[in-house]
Amino acid sequence: MWTGRCLCGACAYTIKGDPVVVAHCHCLDCQRLSGAAHTTGAMFPEAAVTITGKPASFALTSDAGNTVTRLFCHTCGSPLFGTNTGMPGFMTVCAGTLDNSETLSPQVAVFARTRRGWDAMDPSLPTFEGQPSWKPPDGV
Ligand SMILES: [Zn+2]
Ligand SMILES: [Zn+2]
Numbered sequence: 001m002w003t004g005r006c007l008c009g010a011c012a013y014t015i016k017g018d019p020v021v022v023a024h025c026h027c028l029d030c031q032r033l034s035g036a037a038h039t040t041g042a043m044f045p046e047a048a049v050t051i052t053g054k055p056a057s058f059a060l061t062s063d064a065g066n067t068v069t070r071l072f073c074h075t076c077g078s079p080l081f082g083t084n085t086g087m088p089g090f091m092t093v094c095a096g097t098l099d100n101s102e103t104l105s106p107q108v109a110v111f112a113r114t115r116r117g118w119d120a121m122d123p124s125l126p127t128f129e130g131q132p133s134w135k136p137p138d139g140v
Pocket of ligand 2 (some may be wrong): 024025027028029030031039111
């Protein structure tokens with residue numbers, strides 16, 4: 001069981017089970033969204049996530065043509081979740097909002113083509129220039 005919350009505490013969540021994947025994303029949207037050099041997201045089945053409070057949302061169209069919806073706290077602005085119509089049924093949690101993110105193990109880094117030179121990463125991590133054609137496994 002995972003728990004997490006935004007900076008002010010108006011939005012909180014619990015999640016059952018293990019993440020399907022944990023990824024760093026260096027795309028420019030994630031840099032703007034987070035104000036940092038990359039985001040780290042833990043993807044879970046949407047059904048495993050229970051949210052309390054009412055996050056605000058913002059939707060945009062990705063380069064791949066999917067609708068990406070970002071959920072964030074309406075009071076303090078903390079980014080909390082993302083969904084993508086290219087990955088129906090899944091939700092990505094902004095890893096820094098987890099209460100116990102120390103135990104996460106990122107498996108992959110994507111959109112390395114826009115990684116900033118000052119954003120030093122673990123060189124042993126599988127790294128992709130863009131978005132690899134990865135799909136969540138069935139039956140999760
Ligand atoms: Zn908040
Ligand atoms: Zn990104």
